[in-house]
Amino acid sequence: MLLSTLIHPEINAVLAGAGHSSLCLIADANYPATTMVRPGTPCVHLGLRPGLPTIDDVLATLLTAAPVEMATFMDQDDGQPPAMLQDYLRLLGTVPTQRLERQAFYRQVCGSDLALVVVSGDVRPYANILLTIGTNH
Secondary structure: OOOOOOOOHHHHHHHHHOOOOOEEEEEOOOOOOOOOOOOOOOEEEOOOEOOEOOHHHHHHHHHHHOOEEEEEEEOOOOOOOOOOHHHHHHHHOOOOEEEEOHHHHHHHHOOOOEEEEEEOOOOOOOOOEEEEEOOOO
């Protein structure tokens, strides 16, 4: 019996196998999920229609399923934080965060620690979040 609100079997399976410091990308619908990720990374497309589900929906659910030790956000090309940052920070609570410029964000997502990509239907630009999986205390 699952204790979290996450019911997606593939996402549950990948998170169960992800270890400390594994990365999980929650991507917006605009993210280049076939070219700007580590090749071979499991990719789950959840987009039902433009705007559904939002990254907020996916984030809130994943936070019930896995311990998160860090969240990384992609800055806009002008160096400003993404417009929805404050909404994400409310969901994350005390989880430490960092911001990266777009190319640095892409480099991190293409690294060997990427365990999962979840593509949402969110059409807001720069809405991507990279979660670092932690440990249960």
